[in-house]
Amino acid sequence: MPIPNSLVDDVNPVALRGEMRYNEPMSKHVTWRAGGLADRYYIPADLDDFAHFLRQSASESIYVIGLGSNLLIREGGFRGTVVALHARLNELQVVEGHESGGLIYAGAGVACAKIARFAANHELIGAEFLAGIPGTMGGALAMNAGCYGSETWDIVEKVQIIKRNGQRAVHLPLDYDIGYRSVKLSSGVTGEAGSEWFAGGYLRLKHGDSIGSREKIKQLLAQRVRTQPLNLPNAGSVFRNPPGDHAARLIEACHLKGISVGSAMISPKHANFIVNTGTASAADIEALILMVQARVKKATGIGLIPEVRIIGDARRLTL
Secondary structure: OOOOOOEEOOOOEEOOOOEEEEEEEHHHOOOOOOOOEEEEEEEOOOHHHHHHHHHOOOOOOEEEEOOOOOEEEOOOEEEEEEEEOOOOOOOEEEEEEEOOEEEEEEEOOOEHHHHHHHHHHOOEEOOHHHHHOOOEHHHHHHHOOEEOOEEHHHOEEEEEEEEOOOOEEEEOHHHEEEEOOEEEEOOOOOOOOOOEEEEEEEEEEEEOOHHHHHHHHHHHHHHHHHHOOOOOOEOOOOEOOOOOOOHHHHHHHOOOOOOEEOOEEEOOOOOOOEEEOOOOOHHHHHHHHHHHHHHHHHHHOOOOOEOOEEEOEOOOOOO
């Protein structure tokens, strides 16, 4: 049964202030422009509203998204509620500053590129690489997103999280096991996968030259345009780089550039990108991912691990 747009909190009656949609096509909200329906799609008004929603939907399966990059939702869709935070948890401010540097707070819904520009404009350096990440702060924290030799958690001092019951807390980096494209709660910290989400991050940056920082961002973006197929729908890098190697090199060495399944294609410009050349389905994209894994494994013995997250049902069941 659909959740009404106004539910009763366990303690106080609270009307939700966000927007609820039903049977929402997720192809509209992921950068691959492919995928099935979400049973429910909620856009919270702000962090308080998100907290109320969580408390009032204890039995729901929840999946939180930002810009919808790095994500594939199968044709059968998502049985539960997708919560969209982009441009909602959008607080961005310098919360501490001094001669040697400063601390920026960025809400989970703030685009990474916006954070990079904001830092540069406030003479804070070290966040330039974020301009190359096509996602939001929440997603970057969740997967330790990185590029050009830097990773998100390199500059994180602490994070604000929101729990499944709507409560908020602050965690430190030592509360997590942080690795390459991987962030998990440490064994000594209460919580489990799917029980809490990042609401925002505090980034510790050094004082530096604003003009030089903006120039570096400009150069990184130009490099991205030169090397990535930004003219077609894609989800960023599909596979993690194996230790000591690059997924793109392995895929190209297996002569897979330009290979297609339906309208999903291994980009001729960058072998670690799958592009939607027109009407690719989520099934086409997933089949191409599996094909690449099988071919590379057979040729090199290396098992490529997807960087993108694949969720949802293979087919939609009707009662």
